[in-house]
Amino acid sequence: MSLTSCDEFLDVNVNPNSPTAAPIAQVLTSATVNTGFRNGSDLHRYSSLLMQQFSGQAGLTVQTREYQRYLIQPSDLNNMYNAFYAVALPDLEYIINNSEGNPHYAGIAKILKAYAVSQAVDIWGDVPYSEALKGTANTQPKLDDDAVIYEQIIALLDEGITDVKATASNSSPSTNETIYKGDRAKWEKFANTLKLRLYLHYSEKDPAFAKAKMDALIASNAPFMASNADNFEMSFVDATASQNPIHQFEVSRLNYTFPNKFLVDLMNAKADPRRATYFTDYPFGSGQYKGAAAGDPESIAYSRLHTYLRGTLKTALTPDAELRIPASTANNNAYTGAAPIRMLTFAEYNFIRAEHALRFGGGAAVAQPFFKAGIQASMVGAGVAAAAVDTYVTLNGNLVGSADEMLKQIITEKYIANYGVALEPWTDWRRTGYPAITPVSTTIAVTDYIPRSLYYPEAETNTNPNITQKPDMKVRVFWDVK
Numbered sequence: 207m208s209l210t211s212c213d214e215f216l217d218v219n220v221n222p223n224s225p226t227a228a229p230i231a232q233v234l235t236s237a238t239v240n241t242g243f244r245n246g247s248d249l250h251r252y253s254s255l256l257m258q259q260f261s262g263q264a265g266l267t268v269q270t271r272e273y274q275r276y277l278i279q280p281s282d283l284n285n286m287y288n289a290f291y292a293v294a295l296p297d298l299e300y301i302i303n304n305s306e307g308n309p310h311y312a313g314i315a316k317i318l319k320a321y322a323v324s325q326a327v328d329i330w331g332d333v334p335y336s337e338a339l340k341g342t343a344n345t346q347p348k349l350d351d352d353a354v355i356y357e358q359i360i361a362l363l364d365e366g367i368t369d370v371k372a373t374a375s376n377s378s379p380s381t382n383e384t385i386y387k388g389d390r391a392k393w394e395k396f397a398n399t400l401k402l403r404l405y406l407h408y409s410e411k412d413p414a415f416a417k418a419k420m421d422a423l424i425a426s427n428a429p430f431m432a433s434n435a436d437n438f439e440m441s442f443v444d445a446t447a448s449q450n451p452i453h454q455f456e457v458s459r460l461n462y463t464f465p466n467k468f469l470v471d472l473m474n475a476k477a478d479p480r481r482a483t484y485f486t487d488y489p490f491g492s493g494q495y496k497g498a499a500a501g502d503p504e505s506i507a508y509s510r511l512h513t514y515l516r517g518t519l520k521t522a523l524t525p526d527a528e529l530r531i532p533a534s535t536a537n538n539n540a541y542t543g544a545a546p547i548r549m550l551t552f553a554e555y556n557f558i559r560a561e562h563a564l565r566f567g568g569g570a571a572v573a574q575p576f577f578k579a580g581i582q583a584s585m586v587g588a589g590v591a592a593a594a595v596d597t598y599v600t601l602n603g604n605l606v607g608s609a610d611e612m613l614k615q616i617i618t619e620k621y622i623a624n625y626g627v628a629l630e631p632w633t634d635w636r637r638t639g640y641p642a643i644t645p646v647s648t649t650i651a652v653t654d655y656i657p658r659s660l661y662y663p664e665a666e667t668n669t670n671p672n673i674t675q676k677p678d679m680k681v682r683v684f685w686d687v688k
Contacts, residue, residue, distance in 0.1 A: 228300070230300070230301045230304055230305055230308065230311050231311075231377070231379070231382045232382070233297050233300055233301050234297075234301055234311060234314065234315065234379055234382060234383055235382045235383070235384060236293075236297050237294055237297040237298050237301065237315070237318060238318070238383050238384040238385050238440065239384055239440075240289065240293050240294045240297070241294060241318060241321075241322070241385065241440065241549070242384065242385070242439075242440025242442070242451075242547045242549075243289075243451050243547075244286075244289045244290070244293075244294065245440075245547050245549050245627075245628045246450060246451035246452045246547040246628070247286075247289070247451045247455070248283075248285060248286040248289070249286055249289075249325070249329075249628045249629060250452065250547075250626070250628040250629075251269075251270060251273065251455070251463070252273060252278065252286070252660070253628050253629045253630075253631060253632040254628075254631070255270060255273045255274045256273075256274075256276075256632055256656060256657060257621070257631045257632050257635060257641075257643065258466040258467075258468035258469060258499075258643050259465070259466055259468075259469045259621075259625055259631065260274075260463045260464070260465065260466055261274060261463065261464045261465065261466040261467065261497060261498040261499060261500065261502070261508075262274040262462065262463060262500075263461055263462065263463070263464055263498055263502075263504055263505070263508075268462060269282075269459075269462070270459075270462045270463050271462075274500050274646065275500055275646050275650050275651045275652055276646065276651050276652055276653045276655075276656070276657060276679070277652045278657065278660060278661065278679070279661070279664075280661040280662060280663055280664035280667065280675065281663075281664040281665075283660055283661060283662070283663040283664070284663040284664060284665045284666075286329075286663070287662075287663040287665075287666060288663075288665075290322055290325070290326050291326075291334070291338065291339075294318075294322050295319065295322055295323070295338070295339055296339055298315045298316075298318050298319040298322070299315075299319070299339040301314075301315035302315045302316060302319070307375070307376040308375050308376050308377050308378075309368075309369040309370070309372035309374075309375050310369065310370055310372065310375040310377070310378040310379060310390060311375070311377065311378075311379060312366075312369045313365075313366045313367070313368070313369025313370035313371075313372070313390070313393070314366070314370060314379060314383060314390075314393055315366075316362050316363070316365050316366030316369060317362075317363060317366035317367070317370070317393055317396065317397045317400075319359075319362060320359040320360070320362040320363045320366065320397075320400070321400060321549075323335065323355060323359050324356070324359055324400070324404060325628075325629055327352045327355050327356060327359075327683060328407075328629055328632075328633050328683060329629070329659065329660050330659055330660060330662060330683075331352045331659050331681060331682070331683045331684065332349040332350060332351060332352050332355075333349060333350065333352070333355065334347035334348065334349060334350065334673075335347075335350040335355045335358065336348075336350050337350075345670075346669075346670045346671060346672050347670070347672065348672040349672065349673055351684075352683055352684045353684040353685075356404065356407075356684070356685075359404075360401060360404060360405075363397050363400060363401055366393075366397055367394055367397050367398070370390040370393045370394055370397075371390070371394060378390070384440055384441075385438065385439070385440050391429070392436055394428075394429055395429045395430055395431050395432070395436050396431070396436070396438045396550065398423065398428040398429060398430050399430050399431045399438075399550060399555050399558075400438075400550060401419075401423060402420060402423060402424075402430070402555070402558050402559075402562070403550065403554070403558060403630070405419040405420045405423070406420065406558055406561060406562065406637075407633065407637060407685045408685055409561070409565060409637060409638075409685075410637055410638070410685070410686075410687050410688050411684065411685045411686075411687050413565065413566070416565075416566065417562075417565070417566035417567070420562050420566065420567075421566065421567065424559075424562075424567075430555055431550075431551075431552045431555045432552070433552055433583075434551070434552050434553075434583055434586060434587050436552055437546075437548060437550070437551045437552055437587075438548075438549045438550040438551070439546040439547060439548045439549055439551070440546060440547050440549075441544070441546045442517070442543060442544050442545065442546065442547070443544050444517065444520075444542040444543055444544050449517070449542075449543025449544065450515070450516065450517060450543050450544065450545045450546070450547060451547065452511070452515045452516065452545070452547070452626070453515070453516040453517060453541055453543035453545065454543065456511060456516065456533070456538065457538045457543075460533040461506055461533050463511065464497065464498040464508045464509065464510060464511070465484070465485045465495075465497045465498070465508070465509050465510070465511065466497050466498065466499065467496075467497035467498055467499035467502070468497070468499070468641075468643055468644075469497060469621075469622070469625070470485065470495050470496065470497030470509060471497065472618070472622065472641070473495070473622060474495055476598070476601070476602055477598075478598065478622065479585070479588075479590045479591075479594040479595070479597075479598060480514070480584070480585060480588040480590060480622070480625075481495050482512075482590075483512055483513045483514040483588045483589050483590075484511075484512060484514050484515075484588065484625055485497075485509035485510065485511070485512050486509050486510045486511075486512045486523065486531050487509060488507065488508055488509045488529070488530065488531075489525075489528075489529035489530070490523070490525035490529040490530065490531060491525070491529065492529075495509045496508050496509050497509060500646040500647070500650050500651070501646075501647065501649075501650045506530045506531070506532060506533070507528070507530055510531050510533075513541070513545065513589075514545060514588055514589075514625070514626065515545055515625075515626050516541040516542075516543060516545055517541050517542035517543045517544040517545040518541070518542050518544070518545075519540050519541060519542075520539075520540055520541070520542055521536075521539075521540045522540065523537050523540055524536055524537060545626075547626070548587075548626050548627050549627060549628070550627070550630075551583070551584075551587065551623070551624075551627065552583045553580045553581075553583035553584040553587065553620075553623040553624075554580070554620065554623065554624060554627070554630065555580075556576045556577070556579040556580030556583060557576070557577070557580040557616055557617075557619065557620035557623065559573075559576040560573040560574075560576035560577040560580060560605075560616050561573070561613065561616050561617070563576060564605070564609065564612055564613060564616065565609075565613075569609075570605045570612055573605060573612070573616070574604070574605050577603065577605055577615070577616055577619070578599055578603045578604075580616075580619065580620065580623060581595075581598070581599055581602070581603050581619055581623070582595055582599065583623075584619075584622070584623035585598065602619075613638060613640065614640050614641075614642070617634050617638050617640035617641060618640060618641045620634060621634065621640070621641045635656075636658055636682075636683070636686045636688065637685065637686065637688060638688060639688050643656070653678070653679070655679075655680055657679035657680075658679060658680055658681065658682045658683070658686055659676070659679060659681050659682065659683055659686075660679060661675060661676055661679060662675055662676065
């Protein structure tokens with residue numbers, strides 16, 4: 207699997223590399239591996255650059271630098287669309303269609319399909335759904351209305367939950383499923399937590415609907431994530447081609463990405479102890495952190511991505527004479543590359559519950575414990591010592607002010623906690639206006655707006671007359687009405 211945007215795009219409706227018959231156990235492995243890689247590759251880079259968690263450097267015409275100034279063209283998006291429609295979704299559809307007598311396989315595939323399609327909607331809005339994945343029976347699927355797709359994938363999640371809970375199945379996934387290793391109870395928790403995430407997306411579009419659905423789901427006593435052990439994430443290992451894709455990109459694309467000044471300054475202002483694993487310090491050994499912003503000088507005089515995203519250190523980093531961390535072979539090899547790709551976490555679950563309580567279910571008094579728990583879960587996941595967690599929570603873990611000020615607190619802390627989680631920080635910003643990032647200056651940016659969705663890929667609009675290119679990236683997903 208390529209982790210860059212340079213390989214040849216495959217036809218998204220007919221995958222010539224997909225076998226006509228394959229064991230569903232092996233196909234599920236492919237689907238879960240693709241899920242992890244997809245969420246640590248282009249999808250993560252686009253959303254983290256737009257939301258000023260990453261900064262693109264390394265000179266003019268370099269991908270990350272161009273994306274940061276909103277120069278995202280249809281041809282750039284071929285591979286990311288391919289990761290959905292030529293790789294993950296055909297595999298999942300194959301499992302669903304070939305799992306008679308194996309509901310445990312069908313259930314996981316339905317949950318993963320709903321998750322993948324929800325991401326496609328949140329990126330592009332209207333996407334192929336009802337006519338997609340038909341192979342040669344339909345190579346030019348129409349676009350479906352994004353609001354209707356959301357309704358259908360929530361129903362698909364319900365089907366998946368029923369299937370994974372089935373008392374009998376001819377076979378059941380185990381370690382061939384690379385996310386939860388066949389733990390069907392965790393798949394049920396993830397599916398319910400994902401439903402909460404999707405319902406929360408309606409918060410501005412239809413708050414009454416969001417409240418009713420979230421209230422009912424919570425009242426049903428459905429199991430949700432209960433600890434960091436339930437995080438929806440994929441683990442990686444310290445082996446060639448099996449390392450975390452964020453780390454692999456750092457190794458193969460030297461100096462392309464750095465922590466963004468907005469995120470680093472936000473955390474500096476709170477003396478956030480997560481900085482020690484999120485970023486390297488700069489100057490090295492100083493305990494200080496410096497991010498890069500669009501338009502800053504091309505340089506390596508900034509903090510770098512660190513162990514939280516790249517895996518633990520096997521050997522110490524070696525600074526240069528100016529106390530910078532060069533992207534040398536020795537420094538790249540110092541990391542294991544075994545950090546997980548986090549996709550939906552227990553910390554996020556708590557922030558979802560905090561926002562639900564603040565908006566719909568009891569106000570600040572009910573929201574406060576979830577807000578605090580979200581911060582604590584993120585801190586523990588980042589390896590912060592208990593005493594430092596307590597200090598941070600004492601200073602920053604209490605909701606205060608107006609309802610909007612408290613919402614800003616929740617989303618801002620969620621934004622920090624979701625460092626490394628693809629897409630959702632962008633969704634939260636579109637949905638709430640928080641965190642309050644400032645668009646890149648028009649002296650640098652190619653548009654005077656932060657994109658609300660992305661263009662359709664050139665390879666698809668060139669071959670599918672049923673998909674018309676968007677006029678710009680101001681076109682909004684159905685729930686984006688803020």
